[in-house]
Amino acid sequence: MHITDIMRGGTPTFSFEFFPAKTPEAAETLYQTIRELETYMPHFVSVTYGAGGSTRDLTHELVERIKATTKLDPIPHLTCVCHTEEEIDGILQRYAQSEIGNILALGGDPPRGLAYDKKSDFFQHAVDLVKFIRRFNDSGAHPDPRGFGIGVAGFPEGHPATPNRLAEMDHLKAKVDAGADYIVTQVFFDNRDYLDFRERCALAGINVPIIAGIMPITSMSGFKKLAELAAGARFPAKLIRALQRCENDREMVNRVGVHFALEQCHDLLDNDVAGIHFYTLNRSDATRVIFDSLGIPRRRDAQLSMG
Numbered sequence: 263m264h265i266t267d268i269m270r271g272g273t274p275t276f277s278f279e280f281f282p283a284k285t286p287e288a289a290e291t292l293y294q295t296i297r298e299l300e301t302y303m304p305h306f307v308s309v310t311y312g313a314g315g316s317t318r319d320l321t322h323e324l325v326e327r328i329k330a331t332t333k334l335d336p337i338p339h340l341t342c343v344c345h346t347e348e349e350i351d352g353i354l355q356r357y358a359q360s361e362i363g364n365i366l367a368l369g370g371d372p373p374r375g376l377a378y379d380k381k382s383d384f385f386q387h388a389v390d391l392v393k394f395i396r397r398f399n400d401s402g403a404h405p406d407p408r409g410f411g412i413g414v415a416g417f418p419e420g421h422p423a424t425p426n427r428l429a430e431m432d433h434l435k436a437k438v439d440a441g442a443d444y445i446v447t448q449v450f451f452d453n454r455d456y457l458d459f460r461e462r463c464a465l466a467g468i469n470v471p472i473i474a475g476i477m478p479i480t481s482m483s484g485f486k487k488l489a490e491l492a493a494g495a496r497f498p499a500k501l502i503r504a505l506q507r508c509e510n511d512r513e514m515v516n517r518v519g520v521h522f523a524l525e526q527c528h529d530l531l532d533n534d535v536a537g538i539h540f541y542t543l544n545r546s547d548a549t550r551v552i553f554d555s556l557g558i559p560r561r562r563d564a565q566l567s568m569g
């Protein structure tokens with residue numbers, strides 16, 4: 263379904279993010295998670311895209327499998343990194359044929375452990391990818407006359423590559439002006455960052471929905487890894503203090519992290535958030551606890567269908 267139809271309900275959207283599994287065991291966990299979360303009937307689920315190599319095909323396959331075997335609406339991530347124009351066109355053709363409604367268009371993380379020259383990428387920034395998808399949409403190759411709905415990334419705390427926050431906002435505005443329909447934010451732990459970002463977007467004339475990215479901390483190792491991966495993420499003293507109190511008790515760390523994320527979600531809902539996007543890390547437990555505690559009615563009954 264096109265994102266503008268998904269968002270039309272007027273109530274906040276709820277969505278879950280998965281990454282493609284690389285081993286049979288990880289795939290089993292992922293499909294179990296998808297089965298468990300399917301019953302919550304999120305407005306959409308999204309599937310991340312690797313920086314290169316075989317995991318990229320896994321993204322396409324997972325997206326198509328979710329589309330074909332569940333009631334979920336998958337949104338693939340697509341990045342500029344290590345891609346030619348022809349490759350991106352081929353991927354869009356394939357998704358259009360599979361009736362995928364939306365794409366999250368991203369700059370992309372550089373591949374790890376591989377020599378990489380960004381200058382060799384046909385698309386230098388996400389805005390170029392957004393423009394290309396818009397042209398693809400105009401070509402009429404998608405079964406929906408509007409083509410793909412287009413999402414882009416936003417960084418409430420700022421993106422590390424652009425310390426100039428005014429210039430950064432100009433870059434975000436360029437993506438929206440080029441045709442992005444919505445923004446999904448990087449994970450954040452202080453809602454004031456999201457609310458201030460939303461206000462700054464409004465001042466810049468960015469008027470598309472801004473979906474908040476939420477990731478519950480479920481382990482100390484995950485916490486430290488996140489600090490590494492989401493470079494620049496700020497962890498409020500309140501969260502660090504709470505985690506430090508119980509850092510040697512795995513179960514308690516999980517509860518503290520989930521509770522913190524739940525409080526964030528309640529506060530975001532009180533502040534008319536457009537949507538909440540859960541970074542699930544392919545596990546359902548934390549997301550289910552939060553969802554069940556938010557008191558959100560299920561959208562409609564769903565039968566488990568993923569094979």
Ligand SMILES: Cc1cc2nc3c(=O)[nH]c(=O)nc-3n(C[C@H](O)[C@H](O)[C@H](O)COP(=O)(O)OP(=O)(O)OC[C@H]3O[C@@H](n4cnc5c(N)ncnc54)[C@H](O)[C@@H]3O)c2cc1C
Nearest residue numbers: 310311339368369370371387388415421423424433446448
């Ligand atoms: C919701 C979300 C999902 C993500 N999913 C994935 C994923 O699946 N796979 C993956 O590899 N990565 C993913 N990422 C990470 C993301 O690709 C990186 O953080 C990337 O560095 C930024 O992506 P972007 O789309 O904002 O890129 P861009 O919009 O291209 O911005 C990247 C940087 O370049 C600057 N910039 C933009 N335009 C210009 C310009 N014209 N001139 C100069 N500077 C410019 C921006 O200010 C920013 O600092 C995700 C991030 C988010 C928030």
